[in-house]
Amino acid sequence: MPTQPLVFGPFALDPDRGTLLRDGEPVALGRRGILLLDALLKRPGEIFTKTELMDAGWQGSAVEESNLSVQIALLRKALGPMPDGGDWIATVPRIGYRFLGAGLGQEGRTAPHQPKPSLAVLPLTSLSSDPEQEYFADGLAEDIITMLSKLSGLVVIARSSSFAYRGLSVDIRTVARELGVRFVLAGSVRKSGNRLRIAAQLSDGETGAHLWAESYDRELADMFTLQEEVASRIVGALKIALGPKETAQWPGIASTGTTDIDAYDCFLRGRAMQRGATQNADVFRRTSELFRQAIDHDPTYAAPYAALAMAMGHAYYNRWTDDPEQALAEARRLVEEAVRLDPNDAFPHGVAALVSSYRADFERWASEVEIALTLNPNFAPALALRAMLNTYSGETSAAIEDLERAIRLDPLFSQNYLHHLGVAHLVAGKYETAAALLRERILLVPNTDMSRAYLAAVLGLLGDDEGARQVWGELMAIKPGYSFEEGIGRTPFRNPQDLNRIRSGLLRAGLPIDCPANHPRG
Known part of the structure; x- marks a missing residue:
């Protein structure tokens, strides 16, 4: 029996016929685009991982991730902007995409906002003859990140993502593209006795051109003032507007x-x-x-x-x-x-x-x-902590929004946030999305036990008993003494029904969730 066309805004998608109409007129869109749009429309507002979308668009064929990026770009071009000027399809950095369609409830949409200047601070290269001085160079760079992170008018990528480029010879434009920022700060530090020499360059991530470059040669005791000077130069170069409280604190906002x-x-x-x-x-x-x-x-x-x-x-x-x-x-x-x-x-x-x-x-x-x-x-870790609080309190929409923002601020550390995203979707009853996110997390962290425990429960709730048993077997191989009560059972869900639902998924799959063996928690 033919399915009904999927209608959103001025569009109507007929996946059976492979057509997309805008106000009754055909829109040129290839077969891959039709398959991808059909998948996104069936779960509006939910995250699709890249793996899921490649399976939907290429139906099991092995393809490069770049093919998906090209198809999403073509799809966005065909749809054009939404009435508020935003994209119909939102990118969730390093994870996938989700559809933000007209008529969706507040849960599926994020409020439109004006883009802020965005910056990544790369680890300062230590030029000291002592290789153990690297921690000192990292500390200087991290404190500059912390100072700048306090400014509400600037998006600053977390150190766990920007520091992933340590020791790599990469083009500034590549870094900017991969981290999703416009500007990049790079430099070097040499500590010798009581002297400190820092060179810093602020570059435009689109062109690679330097906006400014400066060298500082100071006494070691002056390094705290020096950090503020570098941060102040960035604020001036990017023309960041400071609020009244920030103006009162700056300078003197040092984090040390x-x-x-x-x-x-x-x-x-x-x-x-x-x-x-x-x-x-x-x-x-x-x-x-x-x-x-x-x-x-x-x-x-x-x-x-x-x-x-x-x-x-x-x-x-x-x-x-x-x-x-x-x-x-x-x-x-x-x-x-x-x-x-x-x-x-x-x-x-x-x-x-x-x-x-x-x-x-x-x-x-x-x-x-x-x-x-x-x-x-x-502060990405604080966003993740608030998301966990909201997940355990049943406020999953707020949790998902915070985790997506944390991923934007810390894209290379997304493996940590993926787990919590999966749990949030599980609590929200969005089991397919939860399973996809937890599987993605397991690919990134092969020895995880908690993600497997939750995934087994999700698969049980989806009726995939065989899949649940396979994942449970992997879990027991990693942590033979695992039990539900000492694992998921320790998480502080405020609503006992949420915890009972997770337990029920495991029980439906016939899994022996309680193990009498003594083992350390973790």
């Missing part, structure tokens, strides 16, 4: 919070290790010691208190100590001190939100994450 070089050095060393690829009990102990040394050097320095609180929170969650509850209690005490010492720094408030999430203190979780985002609108 100390003038003690030794304290700052210990903090940078600890932070570099805390963000390294390897995280385990030994790394936790070493980073904790460095943060404690930073506090000893400057007891009024808020950042190491917050970083140590984060370390203790992770130790609680991953069971890296013999007394996890004591670790969580210490994390709470440390972050309270960090907030007291520097209430205008977003980082301690973000850690306070994280610690509150472990304690299932929803009220504090909500208030701290809002403060963090008020102080730093570009």
Whole structure:
């Protein structure tokens, strides 16, 4: 039986006939475009991963991702702009696309907005003869990122994405295109004794041309002022309009919070290790010691208190100590001190939100994450924390919007946000999208256990018992002692029905979700 045409705005798509009409007149669109548009229209407002769309458009044939990009571009050209000037098809960076069609409810649309200047700060190349000084160069660049992130009129890509280009010889235009920014800051730093030399260049990502370039040769003790100078030059070059509060803070918006070089050095060393690829009990102990040394050097320095609180929170969650509850209690005490010492720094408030999430203190979780985002609108981890709060509270539309924004700010770290996006769509009852997002996350993080646990539940809810059992088998191979109660069951869903629905998906597939074996949480 022929299907009814899919109508949106002035268009009508008839997938059976392979036609698209605008106000009754044919629109030139190839077969691939018809197949892609048909898929997008059947799940308006939902994210389609690139893999899903390639399957829909090429029906199982192996194709390059660039073919999808070309077809989406042709499809956008054929549809033209929406009445409000935006695209019918929105890009979700590094993940896929979603259809924003006329007649969709608020859940499927995002409010139109004026584009802001966008910037990526690449890691400063360390020219020191000591290769271990790289952490120092990273610290200088990251503090410039933090300063600029506080400006509401500027989109600043998170360091976890911009630092992925460390050591790579890439064209500025390529970086700008891959991160979705207009401007790129690059440079180098040489630390020698008590002298510091920094070279910085701000470039236009479309042309590759320098907007300005400057070299600074200063005493090491002047580096905090130097960071502000570089940030101020960027603000001036990009003609960023500052709000009244930002004007009052600038200059003097430095994120370091100390003038003690030794304290700052210990903090940078600890932070570099805390963000390294390897995280385990030994790394936790070493980073904790460095943060404690930073506090000893400057007891009024808020950042190491917050970083140590984060370390203790992770130790609680991953069971890296013999007394996890004591670790969580210490994390709470440390972050309270960090907030007291520097209430205008977003980082301690973000850690306070994280610690509150472990304690299932929803009220504090909500208030701290809002403060963090008020102080730093570009703080991607805080957006993810707010998204988790909204997911566990059943507010999935808000969660999805925050996670998509976090991906925009931190596109190369999207594997972390993919998991939470999948869970948000699961709670929203959008099981096909949830399954696609969780599968995508598993491709990026092959040893993940939690994404597999959720995916098995989604497949059970979709009636794919065989698929659920296969994913569960992979999960048990990775973590033989996994049980639902010690895994998903620990997540703080405010509505017990949401958790019960996830459990029911596993039970429908006949999976033995509870394992009696003792094992560490994680």
